[in-house]
Amino acid sequence: MKTPDPFLPSVAERLHRARTDLSLGLAVGIDTGTARWLVLAATRATPARLRAMLDGGDAQLVLTARRAETLKIRIYDDDLVRLPLARDATAAQIQAIVDPAQDLAAPLKGPFAPLRGGDASAQRAGLTLVRQAQLLPAVIARPVRDLPEGIVTVAPGDPDAAPPDALRAAIAARLPIAATTGARLHVFQPESGGPEHYAVEIGQPDRGRPVLTRLHSACFTGDVLGSLKCDCGPQLQAALAQMAAEGAGVLLYLNQEGRGIGLANKMRAYALQDQGFDTVEANHRLGFDDDERDFGVGLAMLRKLGVRQVRLLTNNPRKLALFEGSGIELVARVPLWVGESAFNRDYLRVKSERSGHLE
Numbered sequence: 001m002k003t004p005d006p007f008l009p010s011v012a013e014r015l016h017r018a019r020t021d022l023s024l025g026l027a028v029g030i031d032t033g034t035a036r037w038l039v040l041a042a043t044r045a046t047p048a049r050l051r052a053m054l055d056g057g058d059a060q061l062v063l064t065a066r067r068a069e070t071l072k073i074r075i076y077d078d079d080l081v082r083l084p085l086a087r088d089a090t091a092a093q094i095q096a097i098v099d100p101a102q103d104l105a106a107p108l109k110g111p112f113a114p115l116r117g118g119d120a121s122a123q124r125a126g127l128t129l130v131r132q133a134q135l136l137p138a139v140i141a142r143p144v145r146d147l148p149e150g151i152v153t154v155a156p157g158d159p160d161a162a163p164p165d166a167l168r169a170a171i172a173a174r175l176p177i178a179a180t181t182g183a184r185l186h187v188f189q190p191e192s193g194g195p196e197h198y199a200v201e202i203g204q205p206d207r208g209r210p211v212l213t214r215l216h217s218a219c220f221t222g223d224v225l226g227s228l229k230c231d232c233g234p235q236l237q238a239a240l241a242q243m244a245a246e247g248a249g250v251l252l253y254l255n256q257e258g259r260g261i262g263l264a265n266k267m268r269a270y271a272l273q274d275q276g277f278d279t280v281e282a283n284h285r286l287g288f289d290d291d292e293r294d295f296g297v298g299l300a301m302l303r304k305l306g307v308r309q310v311r312l313l314t315n316n317p318r319k320l321a322l323f324e325g326s327g328i329e330l331v332a333r334v335p336l337w338v339g340e341s342a343f344n345r346d347y348l349r350v351k352s353e354r355s356g357h358l359e
């Protein structure tokens with residue numbers, strides 16, 4: 001077998017570049033083996049690139065099935081829809097279809113005649129990349145004979161087939177915090193780019209015994225600003241306090257703002273919540289699933305820290321299921337109910353009723 005050229009990017013590195021390029025408003029190539037597609041993030045396309053896409057005459061707007069349900073579009077491809085775009089389509093028209101901000105003010109956007117049949121794998125890969133880039137999940141796609149020189153190109157199966165990101169334990173240092181002076185902060189970096197994640201190690205947890213552990217997802221509004229709309233800030237403080245009281249624990253701070261949709265989209269969701277939609281409905285109207293997080297990175301961090309058994313502070317059944325077959329034993333769940341306020345009572349109720357959160 002030929003050894004790969006060490007200077008060429010790996011699949012994981014190419015995917016990282018593709019996500020970055022889509023965020024910048026650049027087109028990415030998707031090569032299915034029989035066809036080549038150019039893909040642009042619908043919310044980032046510059047006017048010139050949008051025009052160039054439309055001029056070909058066979059451009060499509062690709063949306064998730066979640067967004068299509070809101071717009072009452074017939075879904076033929078189970079997880080997505082493909083809408084043909086006219087040559088004279090405008091950026092404003094596309095924005096109105098993609099972004100739910102104007103849904104209530106201007107509900108009638110159709111009629112839509114989605115495409116059916118044929119291979120949608122390139123479009124599906126495009127959607128996966130833009131949602132991983134925390135952009136609104138919608139792409140403009142167009143088949144081309146040849147991909148332009150210098151365009152980052154991936155295969156449709158790459159986003160799912162890429163090996164889980166290898167993590168580098170970059171650095172750790174002592175960090176006295178309000179909860180305890182005996183804390184250390186570890187910084188982990190995915191080797192193929194992407195956001196860093198942190199671990200706060202309290203005391204010196206005995207690796208031969210179950211470690212009190214929390215997987216906490218970033219919430220700028222709750223953790224930093226003390227937002228009353230969620231329970232994140234109080235959960236963070238309560239978890240650290242309990243670890244300090246027991247003298248040991250590990251809190252993973254995962255940079256998955258807004259259950260993985262990013263702060264901008266979480267604020268779009270909050271604007272929809274102000275219109276009366278709940279936290280789950282708001283995600284769906286934006287085109288996302290209820291929860292876009294991948295907790296696999298948390299397992300990788302625990303392995304790096306040498307944690308083999310956990311007592312997990314959570315009410316979320318998805319976090320419990322994560323440990324099945326992971327090699328890390330879930331010994332107990334420790335409930336974490338704190339911080340209820342008049343502003344988040346409905347949010348907490350929806351988490352119990354719709355997302356299955358445990359008492």
Ligand SMILES: Nc1nc2c(ncn2[C@@H]2O[C@H](COP(=O)(O)OP(=O)(O)OP(=O)(O)O)[C@@H](O)[C@H]2O)c(=O)[nH]1
Nearest residue numbers: 216217218219230256257258259269279314315316
């Ligand atoms: N999309 C979206 N994300 C939200 C909303 N409110 C809070 N979040 C995010 O939800 C995440 C909360 O995660 P966690 O603290 O892990 O809570 P959890 O999944 O409910 O699980 P446990 O607290 O462990 O029971 C954070 O990333 C917040 O930014 C919302 O209305 N919409």
Ligand SMILES: [Zn+2]
Nearest residue numbers: 219222230232
């Ligand atoms: Zn929060």
